[in-house]
Amino acid sequence: MSAKDKQLKLGLFIQSTGHHAAAWRHPESATGQSHNVKYYQQLAKDAERGKFDLIFLADDLAVPLPFKSALTDRYGKLEPLTLLSNLAAVTEHIGLAATMSTTFNEPFHAARKFASLDHISNGRAAWNVVTSALNDEAFNFGQEKILDHELRYDRADEFVQVVKGLWDSWDEDAVGANKETGQYFDADKVHVLNHKGPFFSVRGPLNVARPVQGRPVLIQAGSSETGQQFASKNADIVFTVQNDLEKAKHYYSQVKQKAESQGRSADDIKIMPGLFPIIADTIEEAEANYQQLQDLVNRHIGTALLGGVFDNIDLSGYADDELFPELQDAQGTRSRFQLVMETARREGLTVREVYLRFASARGHLTVIGTAEQIADLMELWLREEAADGFNIMPPYMPGGLNDFVDKVIPILQQRGLFRTEYKGHTLRDHLGLSRPASRYEKVANGAEG
Numbered sequence: 001m002s003a004k005d006k007q008l009k010l011g012l013f014i015q016s017t018g019h020h021a022a023a024w025r026h027p028e029s030a031t032g033q034s035h036n037v038k039y040y041q042q043l044a045k046d047a048e049r050g051k052f053d054l055i056f057l058a059d060d061l062a063v064p065l066p067f068k069s070a071l072t073d074r075y076g077k078l079e080p081l082t083l084l085s086n087l088a089a090v091t092e093h094i095g096l097a098a099t100m101s102t103t104f105n106e107p108f109h110a111a112r113k114f115a116s117l118d119h120i121s122n123g124r125a126a127w128n129v130v131t132s133a134l135n136d137e138a139f140n141f142g143q144e145k146i147l148d149h150e151l152r153y154d155r156a157d158e159f160v161q162v163v164k165g166l167w168d169s170w171d172e173d174a175v176g177a178n179k180e181t182g183q184y185f186d187a188d189k190v191h192v193l194n195h196k197g198p199f200f201s202v203r204g205p206l207n208v209a210r211p212v213q214g215r216p217v218l219i220q221a222g223s224s225e226t227g228q229q230f231a232s233k234n235a236d237i238v239f240t241v242q243n244d245l246e247k248a249k250h251y252y253s254q255v256k257q258k259a260e261s262q263g264r265s266a267d268d269i270k271i272m273p274g275l276f277p278i279i280a281d282t283i284e285e286a287e288a289n290y291q292q293l294q295d296l297v298n299r300h301i302g303t304a305l306l307g308g309v310f311d312n313i314d315l316s317g318y319a320d321d322e323l324f325p326e327l328q329d330a331q332g333t334r335s336r337f338q339l340v341m342e343t344a345r346r347e348g349l350t351v352r353e354v355y356l357r358f359a360s361a362r363g364h365l366t367v368i369g370t371a372e373q374i375a376d377l378m379e380l381w382l383r384e385e386a387a388d389g390f391n392i393m394p395p396y397m398p399g400g401l402n403d404f405v406d407k408v409i410p411i412l413q414q415r416g417l418f419r420t421e422y423k424g425h426t427l428r429d430h431l432g433l434s435r436p437a438s439r440y441e442k443v444a445n446g447a448e449g
Contacts, residue, residue, distance in 0.1 A: 008382055008418050009270050009389030009431060011097070011239075012047040012055045014040070016077065018396035019276060021305045021359035022296035029396040034077045037086055043398060044087045047094055050405035051419050053430045054095030054126060056219075056239075056391060057083065061104055062136035081113050088121035095427035097126035097219055102156040104132055104141045107202055110159070111166035114216045115208040123212035123426030128219040129234065131156050153226045155199045160218070160234050162202050165193045167215050168438040169205030191440050213428050214435040223251070232258030235269055236433055239391050241339060242273040243365045248386035270431060273381075274364030275390040277374050279403040286368045293395060294356055302355030305362075306340075320352035339363045364393060371407035378408075379417055 016034040017024040024031045033039040047055050057080035080098035088096055096117065100110055110127065118125035131152035132138070138146045147155065174189035193204035220227065220235035231238045232255055242248035256266040278293075280286035303315045318325055324344040340363065344354050360366055367374050381387040394400025412418035428435055 006382055006388070007416070008378060008412060009237075009272060010050075010052045010418065011095075011237075011272060011389070011391040012043075012052050012401065013274065013391045013393045014043055014055055014057055014397075015393075016040075016397060018400055019361065019393040020293045020296075020395045021301055022293060023396040025296040026293060026396045028399045030398055037078070037083065040078075040083060041087060041090045043401060044091050044094060046398065046401055046405055048091050050409045051422060052094055052392075053389070054097050054124075054217075054427060055087070056097040056126075056128065057099065058128070059099035059101075059130075060134075060137070061101060061132060062134060062140050064134065064136040081117060084125075085117060085120050088117070088124065091124075093124075093422040093425075093430075095124045095126055095217065095430060096121055097128055097217070099128040099130055101130050101132045101137075102159040103147060103152055104137065107159050107162035107200055108166065108204075108206070111163040111206050112208050114163075115167060115206065115211045118211035118213055118216050119209070123428070125211070125213070126217035126219055126237070126427055128221065128239070129156060129160060130221060149224075150226060153222075153230055157230060157234070158197045158199050162193070162195050162197075162200050164215060165195060165439070166202070166204050166206040167211055168440055169193065170210050171438065171440065172210060175209070210438065213426050214437070217427050217431065217433065228255055228258060231255060232264075232269065233262050236428075236431065237270045237272055240271060240273050241363045242386070243361075243363065245381065245384060245386055248273060248381065249384055252386050268433065270388040270433075272389045272391045273387050274361065274393050275378070276361035276364050276366045276393045276395060277400070277404060277408065278366070278368040278395055279371055279374060279400075279407055281370065283369050283373070286370065290360070290368050290395075294360065297356055297359045299352070299355075302352070302359055305359055306355055315351055318351050321350050324349050324351050324354045360395070361393060365390075371403075371411055374408050375411040375415070375417075378412065379415065382417065 013019070015023070016039070017029045017031055018026070020026070023029050030039060044055055059080050081100070084096040084098050098117075100113070102110075114125050114127045132146060133152075135145050138144065146152070169191050171189035171191075175185045177184050190205055193202055195202045195204070217236045218234055219237040219239060220231040221239040222228070222230060223240050238255060240251060242251060252271050255269065255271060259269045260266055278286050278290045280289055299320055306315065315325075327341065340354065340358060343349065343357065343363075349357065367377050378390060382389075392404055394404060409418060413420050422430065424430065
């Protein structure tokens, strides 16, 4: 597909009060709704009204102590797969993506739960594959510390291969339920995985039929070299932190090339950076709205946010107006740590400047302006092959979402950059991704699946 014919892919990244660290303090944010399922139902319906490809729920498996970052709704929220099963019942088209860690789950659990969500939603499930990065999570699972970065990805790769194998357990026509013969299913069309590897031993088969999509959409969010290799092999969508056009183009090219080296098409993997939009009728009003949010960030919120993302950062000994310290590699998200440190060094930022910068979008692309200006930037990144779409991160909710749906999406539609109606039924249909064949389909022809 030529660049001029491409359309944007859009995900809505849901945080109940919004993505700004101080969103919960904003006068128009829905503070206190993080456990209200009807609130999430309305967000999902609003996103579907805007024809988004998918909604996305992040997840964490700990509240960092001593409550370093429990200052937002991030650590007080519902388990995502449970919530998405509810949202499937009140939506018809929009994809439903949830995070599940490969570090503190088992492949059979993941395969069964996401296959179930795919059936419940009639083919709209997606799994955001993550490797847990914080020691606080390890402490909740009987471990003294988190696994080493490379080891986490080795485990994750085997985990995903096992899950894919389990999803292929049942042929499409395995169940005949023949009342006359009494044969419910054809045993020759049910496949036992018998996987034995360095991390997992899983017999199978899965006790859920093959997913509606063949395989739920796989999402990956790592930007490190290891993360890119993992994504190029496994991911259908990559969520990434990119805030510079030229660097984003380089990243886009790298990941696509890596995917092709794995025998995949470049179109088989969609690159979707996070986008944090501040939308208003004039640039002056947009800048004022942004400053209003920034003014709600005090030192307590700012340093707690950094401390919660980077496991071993302690900024208590540094004043706000001091240059951000030269820190050693932190526990946590390696690519995000490197981004923060490189930005601080390059621009000579103080402690306060760093946490203010990080508070707004956590390193993601921030766009402040009119709906037309935001659409311009999105079109530029699509045409320049810096992105296939964006994971939209409204600064506060629900107003930030509705502003995007009501003001930005109509402009994208007028330019032919985004759908006006859903076509097809599954999330793979929305994304233009083919339905994967079962590994066993070729066996009958004498070839390996």
